[in-house]
Amino acid sequence: MGYVFRTPEQEMAVDGLRRYLDAEIEPIVRQYRDTFIAREKMAEITRGLTQYGLVSGVVSAQHGGMGIGWLTHLMLFEELAYTSSDLSTVVLVNTGGASLIELLAPVHLRERYLPGLIAGDLFISIGISEPDVGSNVAEVKARARKDGDHYIINGEKTWITNGAYSDVLICTCRTSDDPKRGLTHFLLDRREHPYEVREIHKIALNSQSTTQIFLSDVRVPATNMIGHEGDALKNTLTLFERARIHVGAQSLGISRRALDESVRYSQTRRQHGKRIAGHQLISAMLAEMATRVDASRLLLQRAAAMIDAGIRCDMEAAMAKYFATEAAVTIARQGVQIHGGNGVTTEFLVEKLAREAIMIPIPDGTTEIQKLIIGRALTGISAL
Numbered sequence: 001m002g003y004v005f006r007t008p009e010q011e012m013a014v015d016g017l018r019r020y021l022d023a024e025i026e027p028i029v030r031q032y033r034d035t036f037i038a039r040e041k042m043a044e045i046t047r048g049l050t051q052y053g054l055v056s057g058v059v060s061a062q063h064g065g066m067g068i069g070w071l072t073h074l075m076l077f078e079e080l081a082y083t084s085s086d087l088s089t090v091v092l093v094n095t096g097g098a099s100l101i102e103l104l105a106p107v108h109l110r111e112r113y114l115p116g117l118i119a120g121d122l123f124i125s126i127g128i129s130e131p132d133v134g135s136n137v138a139e140v141k142a143r144a145r146k147d148g149d150h151y152i153i154n155g156e157k158t159w160i161t162n163g164a165y166s167d168v169l170i171c172t173c174r175t176s177d178d179p180k181r182g183l184t185h186f187l188l189d190r191r192e193h194p195y196e197v198r199e200i201h202k203i204a205l206n207s208q209s210t211t212q213i214f215l216s217d218v219r220v221p222a223t224n225m226i227g228h229e230g231d232a233l234k235n236t237l238t239l240f241e242r243a244r245i246h247v248g249a250q251s252l253g254i255s256r257r258a259l260d261e262s263v264r265y266s267q268t269r270r271q272h273g274k275r276i277a278g279h280q281l282i283s284a285m286l287a288e289m290a291t292r293v294d295a296s297r298l299l300l301q302r303a304a305a306m307i308d309a310g311i312r313c314d315m316e317a318a319m320a321k322y323f324a325t326e327a328a329v330t331i332a333r334q335g336v337q338i339h340g341g342n343g344v345t346t347e348f349l350v351e352k353l354a355r356e357a358i359m360i361p362i363p364d365g366t367t368e369i370q371k372l373i374i375g376r377a378l379t380g381i382s383a384l
């Protein structure tokens with residue numbers, strides 16, 4: 001369904017990954033279900049996935065990646081998300097981090113960290129959010145104070161994906177009080193510039209790491225700056241374009257899985273003398289789910305194609321993220337409904353999918369923020 005725009009090469013790449021995920025990764029995901037996957041095991045998984053173009057795909061061949069572009073990468077990423085929201089969360093942040101390093105880091109940092117990220121050996125975290133800074137990214141409080149040829153960083157980050165695994169943290173810090181040019185990105189190497197990490201327990205996605213990060217007098221060389229001083233807000237907005245289509249694709253994976261599980265269940269479960277797929281209200285629910293799945297994919301792939309074409313797509317990425325993540329909440333709920341009582345037991349996957357779906361409209365700009373971005377693009381007037 002919905003795959004008419006794939007080239008033969010894309011078809012082959014997706015099929016190869018699908019076979020690998022079904023054979024090698026699905027058993028691991030089932031084994032761990034809601035329990036934490038330790039770093040070594042996670043690295044074994046990311047090393048396997050990178051062979052198929054995940055993370056490595058968006059990095060150019062010139063810098064050691066596969067250079068397959070964002071659209072093809074997104075197709076692969078959807079497959080991973082279909083198998084596991086946890087693993088796709090890890091890959092999402094490693095992909096965003098690798099891309100940021102390729103585009104903006106000085107050569108010495110790019111040469112040091114990009115190969116490990118591409119190989120799946122290294123993990124990266126991106127630290128923007130803080131206890132008092134969520135939707136209002138411009139108000140970051142963590143301070144980087146200049147001290148000779150170093151900066152001293154103090155502050156607290158929260159909700160940081162990959163925190164426990166991270167070898168590297170790209171940290172958004174305040175370097176001045178200028179409202180537009182007050183933020184700067186620094187790369188922290190966990191061994192050389194230690195930061196404290198504390199795990200956060202959530203309703204789902206507990207097989208991977210989401211953390212608080214504490215920065216206390218962390219001394220970082222000025223040469224670890226990513227981009228120029230004062231550019232972090234502008235660069236974060238570019239990063240959001242890419243991150244949002246990935247969060248949207250994550251929810252598409254959840255939606256497609258909930259649909260497949262529900263189709264199968266409805267074909268075998270019998271009530272009132274027939275299979276429940278034969279009841280019109282169940283059939284209508286499946287039709288709504290399938291239509292939302294395909295509409296999500298079309299919106300997401302349009303935004304990815306725009307990024308590949310070098311066209312700015314803040315509004316299109318916001319539409320795709322908003323629609324696909326909210327669709328996943330609806331679809332996962334319908335999936336539970338179709339399963340009846342079985343849908344709320346841990347015996348059936350839809351229970352887990354529903355818990356995951358409810359989280360996805362929050363990261364990388366909530367649904368409300370996406371709507372405000374779309375409204376601003378339409379009217380030229382910001383309601384933020």
Ligand SMILES: Cc1cc2nc3c(=O)[nH]c(=O)nc-3n(C[C@H](O)[C@H](O)[C@H](O)COP(=O)(O)OP(=O)(O)OC[C@H]3O[C@@H](n4cnc5c(N)ncnc54)[C@H](O)[C@@H]3O)c2cc1C
Binds near residue numbers: 134161162369
């Ligand atoms: C699983 C997960 C992983 C994450 N990973 C990372 C990560 O790796 N790195 C990182 O930096 N952050 C990460 N985040 C943080 C995420 O980006 C924030 O949670 C998100 O931006 C929302 O911020 P908040 O939670 O502080 O909510 P708030 O900003 O406090 O929002 C609370 C509510 O108010 C609404 N709201 C806020 N402002 C407005 C407004 N102007 N108009 C209307 N409504 C508004 C919001 O939509 C929301 O409904 C992650 C979050 C989650 C849940």
